[in-house]
Amino acid sequence: MNPTNYLYLSAILFSIGAVGVVVRRNAIVVFMCIELMLNAANLAFVTFANMTGNLQGQVMAFFTMVVAACEVVVGLAIIVTIYRSRRSASVDDASLLSR
Amino acid sequence: MNTSTNIVYLIALPLFSSALLMLLGRKADKWGHIFASLISASAFFVGVTEFFAMCSRPEEARAVTQKLFTWISVGDFQVDASLLLDQLSIAFVLLITGVGTLIHIYSIAYMSHDRDQRRFFAYLNFFIAAMLLLVLGDSYLNLYVGWEGVGLASYLLIGFWNQKPEYATAAKKAFVMNRVGDFGLSIAIMIGFATFGSVSFSGIEEKVGGASETALTAMGLMLLLAAAGKSAQFPLQAWLGDAMAGPTPVSALIHAATMVTAGVYLITRSNFIFDNAPTAQLAVVMIGIITLLFGAIIGTAKDDIKKVLAASTMSQIGYMILATGFGPAGYAFAIMHLLTHGFFKAGMFLGAGSVMHGMNDEVNMRKYGGLAKFMPITSITFGLGYLAIIGVPPFAGFYSKDKIIETAFNAGGLQGVIFGGSALLGAIITAFYMTRVMLLTFAGNKRWASDAHPHESPFLMWAPMAILAIGSVASGYLLYSGKAIVKWLAPVVDKDHHEHVEFLPPIVVTALAIAAVVIGVSIALLKNRGEQSESAPSDVSIWTRIARRDLLQDDANEFLFMRPGQEVTKALVATDDRVIDGAVRGVAASAVGSARGLRKLQTGYVRNYALLILIGAAVILAAMWVVTI
Amino acid sequence: MFWVLAPLTVFAAVGMLLVKKAVYSAILLAFVMIALAIFYIAQDAPFLGIVQIVVYTGAVMMLFLFILMLVGVDSSDSLVETIKGLRGVAITTSLAFAAALTSLIARAEFGQEPLGLASANANGNVEGIANLIFRQYVWAFEVISALLITAALGAMVLAHSPKSSEARLSQRARSVARFRGASIGTAAGLPGSGVFARHNAVDVPALLPDGKPSDLSIPSVLAERGDVQETKRYALDGLPKLDEEDK
Numbered sequence: 001m002n003p004t005n006y007l008y009l010s011a012i013l014f015s016i017g018a019v020g021v022v023v024r025r026n027a028i029v030v031f032m033c034i035e036l037m038l039n040a041a042n043l044a045f046v047t048f049a050n051m052t053g054n055l056q057g058q059v060m061a062f063f064t065m066v067v068a069a070c071e072v073v074v075g076l077a078i079i080v081t082i083y084r085s086r087r088s089a090s091v092d093d094a095s096l097l098s099r
Numbered sequence: 100m101n102t103s104t105n106i107v108y109l110i111a112l113p114l115f116s117s118a119l120l121m122l123l124g125r126k127a128d129k130w131g132h133i134f135a136s137l138i139s140a141s142a143f144f145v146g147v148t149e150f151f152a153m154c155s156r157p158e159e160a161r162a163v164t165q166k167l168f169t170w171i172s173v174g175d176f177q178v179d180a181s182l183l184l185d186q187l188s189i190a191f192v193l194l195i196t197g198v199g200t201l202i203h204i205y206s207i208a209y210m211s212h213d214r215d216q217r218r219f220f221a222y223l224n225f226f227i228a229a230m231l232l233l234v235l236g237d238s239y240l241n242l243y244v245g246w247e248g249v250g251l252a253s254y255l256l257i258g259f260w261n262q263k264p265e266y267a268t269a270a271k272k273a274f275v276m277n278r279v280g281d282f283g284l285s286i287a288i289m290i291g292f293a294t295f296g297s298v299s300f301s302g303i304e305e306k307v308g309g310a311s312e313t314a315l316t317a318m319g320l321m322l323l324l325a326a327a328g329k330s331a332q333f334p335l336q337a338w339l340g341d342a343m344a345g346p347t348p349v350s351a352l353i354h355a356a357t358m359v360t361a362g363v364y365l366i367t368r369s370n371f372i373f374d375n376a377p378t379a380q381l382a383v384v385m386i387g388i389i390t391l392l393f394g395a396i397i398g399t400a401k402d403d404i405k406k407v408l409a410a411s412t413m414s415q416i417g418y419m420i421l422a423t424g425f426g427p428a429g430y431a432f433a434i435m436h437l438l439t440h441g442f443f444k445a446g447m448f449l450g451a452g453s454v455m456h457g458m459n460d461e462v463n464m465r466k467y468g469g470l471a472k473f474m475p476i477t478s479i480t481f482g483l484g485y486l487a488i489i490g491v492p493p494f495a496g497f498y499s500k501d502k503i504i505e506t507a508f509n510a511g512g513l514q515g516v517i518f519g520g521s522a523l524l525g526a527i528i529t530a531f532y533m534t535r536v537m538l539l540t541f542a543g544n545k546r547w548a549s550d551a552h553p554h555e556s557p558f559l560m561w562a563p564m565a566i567l568a569i570g571s572v573a574s575g576y577l578l579y580s581g582k583a584i585v586k587w588l589a590p591v592v593d594k595d596h597h598e599h600v601e602f603l604p605p606i607v608v609t610a611l612a613i614a615a616v617v618i619g620v621s622i623a624l625l626k627n628r629g630e631q632s633e634s635a636p637s638d639v640s641i642w643t644r645i646a647r648r649d650l651l652q653d654d655a656n657e658f659l660f661m662r663p664g665q666e667v668t669k670a671l672v673a674t675d676d677r678v679i680d681g682a683v684r685g686v687a688a689s690a691v692g693s694a695r696g697l698r699k700l701q702t703g704y705v706r707n708y709a710l711l712i713l714i715g716a717a718v719i720l721a722a723m724w725v726v727t728i
Numbered sequence: 729m730f731w732v733l734a735p736l737t738v739f740a741a742v743g744m745l746l747v748k749k750a751v752y753s754a755i756l757l758a759f760v761m762i763a764l765a766i767f768y769i770a771q772d773a774p775f776l777g778i779v780q781i782v783v784y785t786g787a788v789m790m791l792f793l794f795i796l797m798l799v800g801v802d803s804s805d806s807l808v809e810t811i812k813g814l815r816g817v818a819i820t821t822s823l824a825f826a827a828a829l830t831s832l833i834a835r836a837e838f839g840q841e842p843l844g845l846a847s848a849n850a851n852g853n854v855e856g857i858a859n860l861i862f863r864q865y866v867w868a869f870e871v872i873s874a875l876l877i878t879a880a881l882g883a884m885v886l887a888h889s890p891k892s893s894e895a896r897l898s899q900r901a902r903s904v905a906r907f908r909g910a911s912i913g914t915a916a917g918l919p920g921s922g923v924f925a926r927h928n929a930v931d932v933p934a935l936l937p938d939g940k941p942s943d944l945s946i947p948s949v950l951a952e953r954g955d956v957q958e959t960k961r962y963a964l965d966g967l968p969k970l971d972e973e974d975k
Contacts, residue, residue, distance in 0.1 A: 002842075003771070003842050004833065005730060005734070006730075006767065006771070007833045008830055008833060009734050009737065009738070009767075011826055011829040011830050011833060012738055012826055012830075013737070013738070013741055013760070014826075014829070015822040015823070015825050015826035015829070016738070016741040016742060016744075016745065016822075017741070018713050018716075018822045018825060019745065019818055019819060019822040020744065020745045021706075021709050021713075022706050022709050022710045022713060022814065022818040022822075023706075023745065023814070023815055023818055023819075024745065025706075026750055028750055028792065028795060028796060028799065029744075029750050029753050031792070032744065032753055032754060032757050032792060033744070033745070035757065035788070036741060036744070036757060036760065039760070039761060039764055039784070042764070042780075043764055043767060043768075046767075046768050046771050046773050046776060047771060049771075049773065049845065050771045050772060050773075050842065050844065050845055051838060051842040051843070052843065053843030053844065053845060053847060055845070055849075055853075055856045055857055055859075055860055056860060058773050058775070058776050058853075058857055059857060059860045059861055059865055061773075061776055062776060062779065062857065062861070063865075063868060063869075063872055065779065065780070065783060065784060066872050066875075066876060067872065067875065068784075068788070069783060069784075069787070069788055069876070069879075070875050070876055070878075070879035071879075072788050072791060072792075073791070073879045073880065073882075073883045074879050074882045074883055074886070076791060076792070076795045076883075077882065077883040077886035077887050078886060079795065079799070080795060080798060080799070080886070080887065081886050081887070083798070083799050091704075091705050091706060706814060707814070710814060710817060710818050710821070713818070713821050713822060713825065714817075714821050716825060717821050717822075717824050717825040717828060720825060720828035720829060720832065721824070721828055723828075723832060724828050724831060724832055727832075727835065
C-alpha cells in the first residue's frame with residue numbers, strides 16, 4: 001500500500017475544505033470546513049511519519065489537534081456572542097470594511 | 100627665455116583700479132576718473148620702459164616671460180598662468196595703453212556731465228586690463244581668459260546707458276555674436292590639446308611639424324571663426340553697427356583700435372598653424388575680401404556718422420585679415436595696418452564725438468554741414484585721419500594699405516589678380532565714402548537743427564585728437580622706414596626668413612593704389628556737389644536701399660538663426676510642458692486610476708478575502724511547480 | 729480497505745459542502761474524522777487514531793453540535809450565492825490548487841523506500857510518542873498547554889453575559905419600591921378621566937391627566953364671544969385656592 005496515496009487524499013480533502021470556506025455563508029459551516037483542512041494536514045503528517053520511520057510526524061499531528069481544539073473553542077464562543085447581538089450567523093453581515 | 104617681473108604690472112594696475120572704483124561706489128565719484136586715467140598712463144609708462152628694455156637686448160633675447168602661478172595641474176595637463184612679452188605683444192601693449200590713455204583723458208571731458216562717470220572709467224580700466232591679458236597670455240587658455248574679459252567689457256560699455264532698451268539690446272547682440280566666436284576658440288583649444296597635448300604657444304609651435312594637415316586645418320578654421328566673432332568679420336559682423344550705441348570713447352577704443360583687432364592678433368600669433376594649413380589660409384583670405392567689400396558698401400549708404408565709421412572699421416579689419424592670410428609675407432603688414440588704423444580710426448571717432456558734442460549729440464550727417472569754420476581743430480584732425488585712411492601718401496594709411504595690396508598681388512597667378520583687384524576696389528570705395536563723410540560734415544551748406552550752435556571742444560578733448568592726428572601722419576613712415584616693422588616682427592612670424600616673390604613691381608602697385616584713391620575721391624566730389632538735402636532721399640535704387648539695410652545682414656541672421664532658434668525654444672518649452680510635465684502628471688493620474696481600480700477589491704466580505712487567500716496559495720504552488728520543472 | 733474508505737471520505741467531504749442544513753454538515757464531518765482515525769490506525773499510529781476519535785470527533789464535533797443547537801438547529805443557508813461570480817472563481821481556484829498539489833506530490837522524490845514505523849514503535853506507540861513529547865518537544869508541549877488554558881479562559885470571558893452581573897431585586901423589594909414611588913401612578917396606575925373634575929360647566933376647562941387645564945376643551949364659539957374664563961385658574965394644584973374663594 002503506497003503511502004503516497006494518503007498524500008493525494010490529503011490534498012483533495014484540503015482543497016475541498018478550501019472551497020467550503022469560501023462558498024458557504026453560515027459561520028459554523030465555515031468553521032467546520034476549516035476543521036476539515038486541519039484534519040487533512042494531520043493526515044499528511046501521519047503519512048510522513050510512516051514514510052520516514054520517525055515518530056516526529058505523529059507528534060506534530062498531536063500538537064496540531066490540540067491547537068485546533070483551542071481554536072474551535074474560542075471561535076465558537078465568538079460566533080455565539082455575535083449571534084446574541086445580531087441574531088444572525090451569516091458571514092456576509094460583517095461587511096463594514098467595504099469602501 | 101628670459102624672465103621678467105614687470106610684465107604683471109601692466110595688467111595688475113588697471114585691474115586694481117577698476118576693482119577699486121567699482122567697490123568704493125559713490126564715494127569715489129569725485130576723483131575716480133582722474134585716478135583711472137593716471138593708472139592708464141602709468142601702465143603706458145611701464146609699457147614704454149619695457150619697450151626700450153627690449154630694444155636694448157639682442158634679437159634672440161627680446162622675448163621675456165613671467166610665470167604668475169600654476170593654474171591648472173591635472174594629471175599630465177599643466178597650464179601655468181604665465182605672461183609672454185615679445186615683439187608682437189609689445190606692439191599691442193603700446194597701442195592699447197597709449198591710445199587707451201588718450202581716450203581716458205578724452206573721456207574726462209566727454210563724460211563730465213554723466214552721473215555714472217566713475218563706473219564708466221572702472222569699465223574702461225577693466226577693458227584695458229583684459230585686453231592686455233589677451234595679448235600677454237602665453238597660451239591659448241590664458242588668451243581665452245582675456246578674450247572673454249574683453250567680451251564682457253564690451254557688453255558693459257556698449258550697454259552703458261542701459262536705461263534705453265535699444266542700447267541694452269545692442270549690447271546683448273554684441274555679446275551673443277561674440278559668443279559664437281568664443282565657441283570657435285574653445286573648439287580650437289580642444290583640437291590643439293588633442294593634437295599636440297599642450298595649449299601654450301611655444302608648446303604647440305614645437306610640435307606643429309608632426310601634426311596632420313586635417314587637424315591643423317580644423318584648428319585654423321576654428322581660430323578663424325573666433326577671429327570673425329571678435330573682429331566683426333563675415334559672417335559674424337552684424338553686431339558692430341549696433342555697438343555704436345555705446346558712448347563715443349567706447350567706440351573709439353574698443354571698436355576701432357583694440358578689441359576688434361584681437362582677431363588679427365590671434366591669427367598672427369597662430370602663424371605656425373596657419374602656415375602649415377594652406378586651406379585655412381585660403382579661408383582667411385576669402386573672409387578678408389568678403390568683409391572688406393561688405394563694410395565698404397555699407398559705409399556708402401549710411402547717414403549716421405558713427406555707423407559709417409563702424410562700417411569702415413569692419414572694412415579695414417578685412418584688409419588686415421586679408422594680409423594675415425598670406426603667411427609670413429603678410430603678417431607684418433597686417434600688424435602695421437593695425438597700428439596705423441589704431442591711430443587714424445581712433446582719431447576719427449574722437450573727432451566724431453567732438454562733432455556730436457558740439458551738435459547736441461546729433462549723429463545724422465544730414466543735419467551737419469559747413470562745420471569746418473566752427474570747429475577748426477576737429478576738422479583738421481579729422482581731415483588728417485581721413486587722408487590717412489584713404490591712403491594718400493605720405494600719410495600712414497598709404498604705407499600700410501599699399502603694402503597689403505602689393506602682398507595680395509604677390510600671391511601669384513589668377514588668385515593674385517583677384518585678391519589684389521578686390522583690395523583695389525575696396526580702396527576706391529573707401530575713398531568714396533570717406534570723402535562723402537567729409538563733404539557732408541565739414542563742407543557744404545548748413546543743414547543744422549534750429550537749436551544747434553556748434554563750438555569747438557574743450558582742451559581735454561582736442562588734445563588727444565591732436566596727438567592721434569600726429570600719429571596718423573607719421574606712424575606709417577616711422578614703421579616702414581628701413582622695413583623696420585618687418586624686421587622687428589620677423590622673429591615671431593617669419594622665422595625661416597622666406598624670400599617673398601614679387602608678381603608686380605612695387606611701383607606699379609603704388610601707382611594703382613594712388614589711382615584708386617583719385618577715382619574714389621572724384622566720384623564722391625561729383626555725386627555730392629551742390630546743395631545736400633536735410634533728409635535722406637527716398638527715390639534711390641534698390642542697391643542703395645539694400646546697402647542702407649546693412650546689406651540685409653540683420654535679416655539674414657534673423658532668418659537663418661534667430662527664428663529657427665525661437666522655434667526650437669518653443670518646441671522645447673512645449674515638450675517640457677506636454678511630455679515631461681505630462682509624464683509626471685500621467686504618473687499621478689495612473690496612480691489615482693489604479694487606486695480607484697484597486698478600491699473595488701475592498702468589498703468588506705470575508706469570503707472575498709478568503710478567496711483571495713486561496714488564490715494566493717494557488718499561485719505560490721503554481722510558482723513552485725514551474726520552478727521545479 | 730483504503731480504496732473503499734477513501735472515496736467515501738471524499739464524498740462525505742463534498743457532501744458537507746452541498747447540504748443545506750448545518751447539522752447534516754456536522755454529521756458528515758464527523759464521518760470524515762472517523763474515517764481519518766481509521767487511516768491513522770492503519771498507518772501504525774494507534775494512539776493518534778484513538779485521540780482523534782475521542783478528542784476530535786467526540787469533543788470538538790459535539791461542541792459544534794451544541795453551538796448549532798444554540799444558534800438554531802434548523803437554520804439553513806440558502807444555497808443561492810449572493811456575491812456574484814464567487815462560486816465559479818472559488819471552484820476553479822481550488823481545482824487548480826488541487827491539481828498543483830497532486831502534481832507536485834507526484835513529482836516529489838522521496839529519496840528512499842518508505843520505512844515503516846516498526847522500529848520506532850519498538851516499545852509501543854505510546855512510549856514512542858511520549859519519548860518525543862517529554863524529551864525533545866517538552867517546551868512546545870508546555871506552551872501548548874498554556875495555550876489551552878488561555879483558550880478556556882477566553883471562551884469564558886466571551887460567553888459571559890453582562891446582564892448577569894446586575895443585582896436582581898427580590899419580589900418584596902420590588903413591591904415596596906412600587907408603593908413608595910413618586911406618584912400614585914407607580915402603585916395603582918393613574919385614575920381615568922373625569923375623576924377629579926369639579927365643574928361640568930361648558931366654559932370650565934377640562935384637566936389633562938397631569939393636572940393642567942386644556943384650552944381645547946372649551947368650544948371656540950365661546951372664545952369668539954369672549955365668554956370664557958381664564959383657564960389657568962383651573963389647574964389641579966390651584967383648586968384649593970378656588971375652593972377658598974368659593975367659600
